[in-house]
Amino acid sequence: MSTTPLRALPLETLRRRSSTKWRTYPEDVLPLFVAETDYPLAPAVTAVLAEAVASGDTGYTPADPGIRDAFAGFARRRFGWDVDPAGVRSTADVMMGVVEILRATIRPGDGVVIMPPVYPPFALCTDEAGGIPVSVPLTDTGAGWEIDLDGVDAALAAGARAILLCNPHNPTGTVHSAATLAALAGLAERHGAVVISDEIHAPLVADGVVYTPFLTAGASAARVGFAVTSASKAYNLAGLKCALMVAADDATMRVLAGLNPEVEWRTGLFGALAAVAAFDEASDEWLDALRAALAENRALLGALLAEHLPRAVYRTPDAGYLAWIDLSAYNWGDDPAAFLLDAAKVALHHGPQFGAEGAGYARLNFGCSPEVLTEAIARIGAVARS
Incomplete structure (x- = not known):
């Protein structure tokens, strides 16, 4: 139908x-x-926010507002991705998550691979985290855009220690293949680097396009990767301030668990309430x-x-x-x-x-x-x- x-x-x-x-x-x-x-x-979002305002529910965000389980359910239904809620933490927005993960995984002055043309805050937030943006432009094949794996390999060999991935990509709308993501993960693991994957546009992948969450693109991806995402783009909730940082390996989960508690306190209560409603099956x-x-x-x-x-x-x-x-x-x-x-x-x-x-x-x-x-x-x- x-x-x-x-x-x-x-x-x-x-x-x-x-x-x-x-x-x-x-x-x-x-x-x-x-x-x-x-x-x-989405009606469920409107309802939960209206109830919060009516009851004066405008205080601090609790340690577990239900968003970990809500996202895990959404990922399973929509992407076939089994997310361990224990590997999920929240913060205010995706780029804040990127900055905090970079701060936890690189040293000041380390190179961070970005793949232009790309969302402008990628370079700005690399600077904020103390890294140095290293440009490895996407390859224009004439039919679309692809990651320049040889260029990434060279950047990592020269000392870059993180890769900022945008998948689905902003601004081109490209969804990278599972094979490309697995190859990227392999490069990162070989060079001792991490991959931080901005997957905020994933709920809006077009019919017939195969989307692979980075953390599912093989064992290497799970070991080197972090996903950062939010309901904000698909459900138009950017002003409510709630994003998720996701890890799938014991070591990367420890990185998220070790972030300053203030990172999670920055999650907006209305953002958490709205995201739980958005990720629910009812939406x-x-x-x-x-x-x-x-x-x-x-x-x-x-x-x-x-x-x-x-x-x-x-x-x-x-x-x-x-x-x-x-x-x-x-x-x-x-x-x-x-x-x-x-x-x-x-x-x-x-x-x-x-x-x-x-x-x-x-x-x-x-x-x-x-x-x-x-x-x-x-x-x-x-x-x-x-």
Whole structure:
């Protein structure tokens, strides 16, 4: 039985929101930049938050708010991944988890492999943790993006001691194969390095795409790896501040257990309550409806670009609601988003912020209504034709 796609909220409702997406630009700008979505919350999330407000449940987050077991159940249902709740700890957000794991596993000045074009905080948080970003760009095969395993091997041989993996990848939407992840784990183990895998977009992998949680990609991956994830991207809960750090080996579990207690105290109570509700089986129907809506928008975006921006290069992402679009053929400079904000009144994310490999690119968030997406691409197309 097909799933009815989730419908986005109307613009007049969205413009009453106070989040970054809706308060950064004036009302004549269509905001398709930051990773927030325009859909109503999952009903179970709304219910638990409303009850918390009604009862004044706004205190400190308890040591075990139920999120370990909730995530383990979700991972088993959705990914076939058996997570030991004992290997799960929480914190405020994914990048905070990355910083704290780096601090626990590298020495100041150690190299940390990042794979641009990649989420801009990867480099910033490496700096915060005392590491030095070592760029090993993804390889553009002409059909997609792949990890440069030889480049990673060389970086580790030169002294890098950690790898920041993004899987599913932001901004390209790439889901790396199990074989690639196993090979990456083998390199890390051979060189005495760790892999920290940001898997925040995993709940939104497209139908027909095989997603492999890094920690399941073989014995080496379990020994060298940490996963960091959250309900925040799929369920639009970023402001509630709750993320999970996951380990699957006795040694890596000890690393998480040894983190400063403040790391876990930073978990937001509303974030924990909402995440438990999101990961519950009762929210699976909502998640499937969201995934159906995003599948339609992935296809719609391709059709709109073919119609209005035929020289743009767009590869349908394997996951998520972020599109990485090469606009260099239009000669709008290294940062097309900066030009289009003024020329088209459409806010996209700036390609060069994802690394030098982002020159000529922009990232577009299609987690919106088909009508908003259509209007945005029509506006950009009008600029291209002028």
